[in-house]
Amino acid sequence: MTPTQEPPLHLVFMGVSGSGKSTVARAVQERLGWAFAEGDDFHPPENVAKMSEGTPLTDADRWGWLESLAEWAAERDARGEPTLMACSALRKSYRDVLRRGGEGTFFVHCTGDKHMLLDRMNAREHFMPPSLLESQLDTLEPLRPDERGMDVDPALPPERLAAMVLARLGLA
Numbered sequence: 001m002t003p004t005q006e007p008p009l010h011l012v013f014m015g016v017s018g019s020g021k022s023t024v025a026r027a028v029q030e031r032l033g034w035a036f037a038e039g040d041d042f043h044p045p046e047n048v049a050k051m052s053e054g055t056p057l058t059d060a061d062r063w064g065w066l067e068s069l070a071e072w073a074a075e076r077d078a079r080g081e082p083t084l085m086a087c088s089a090l091r092k093s094y095r096d097v098l099r100r101g102g103e104g105t106f107f108v109h110c111t112g113d114k115h116m117l118l119d120r121m122n123a124r125e126h127f128m129p130p131s132l133l134e135s136q137l138d139t140l141e142p143l144r145p146d147e148r149g150m151d152v153d154p155a156l157p158p159e160r161l162a163a164m165v166l167a168r169l170g171l172a
């Protein structure tokens with residue numbers, strides 16, 4: 001009998017702005033060396049301009065962006081390659097688009113104390129102003145029980161979070 005091959009894993013680090021998704025994704029990337037897509041880099045300039053001036057994106061602004069990220073993962077999936085991605089993926093319908101990237105899609109939701117996130121957003125240089133955190137939290141739909149994934153608390157150090165993700169997936 002031919003052994004069945006597991007589909008490649010596609011880890012999507014999700015969460016509101018400032019939740020540490022890019023930081024923990026990079027910590028996992030250092031451990032695994034897989035291809036990594038930073039969602040921020042896939043936005044068209046109009047989206048970045050909108051966010052920079054403090055206007056939240058609409059669904060219409062987000063679909064093309066999400067589709068381009070799903071296509072990036074799907075290209076690698078077709079070659080049997082696993083991937084890592086940082087993308088807010090706030091709503092279930094957005095995650096449905098990202099799941100087109102491959103059967104092995106798994107979400108890591110960075111979810112923590114609002115005041116800690118605000119402090120971190122105020123301390124960093126980024127196009128996303130801290131004023132947008134509230135609308136991000138209003139839009140957020142946490143992972144449902146039938147969605148493959150896990151929650152992590154960004155109060156913990158990034159290396160510890162990376163170790164937790166690897167342990168959960170049997171990659172440690």
Ligand SMILES: Nc1ncnc2c1ncn2[C@@H]1O[C@H](COP(=O)(O)OP(=O)(O)O)[C@@H](O)[C@H]1O
Nearest residue numbers: 017018019020021022023120124154156157158
């Ligand atoms: N686990 C962590 N511990 C300490 N600082 C963190 C942690 N995760 C993120 N940060 C810091 O918080 C800020 C926001 O993190 P970032 O990864 O850019 O968030 P996101 O990609 O979700 O917007 C950055 O300045 C980052 O260095």
Ligand SMILES: O=C(O)[C@H](O)[C@@H](O)[C@H](O)[C@H](O)COP(=O)(O)O
Nearest residue numbers: 016017018039040057062088128
């Ligand atoms: O690092 C960040 O602050 C976030 O990644 C930020 O850039 C934002 O969350 C999305 O990229 C915008 O899209 P949404 O409005 O859909 O989150």
